[in-house]
Amino acid sequence: MKKVMMAGLLSVSLALAGCSSTDEPDLSGPTQKSLDALAADAAKTDVKLPDFTKDGDPKARETYALAYQYDEVLRYMPCYCGCGKDGHKSNLNCYIKDKRENGDVVWDTMGMT
Secondary structure (H helix, E strand, O other), X not given: XXXXXXXXXXXXXXXXXXXXXXXXXXXXXXXXXHHHHHHHHHHOOOOXXXXXXXXXXXXXXXXXXXXXXXXHHHOOOOOOOOHHHHOOOOHHHHOEEEEOOOOOEEEOHHHHO
């Protein structure tokens, strides 16, 4: 249920960002409050992150945790980095190659680049 609520909040936030009352687009980006909420959510995600993220940017580790937690959202988000040649079908594939039935995760290193 929490995943559905967070996905809904993310969807509504994105939709509202596009409904500006001015002719100029809002390019200010996410608020610190929303970034803090995502960081807190990532910290609570119960997953063993891949070893290749240990020495990377802490934000990259957060992103991998969020990709794991919100895979049902990322699987519908297209990726524009050109990784389609690597077999990626969505933004999720930049972080996760596969989530197996037994719970094992096959991670992708693309999100670290």
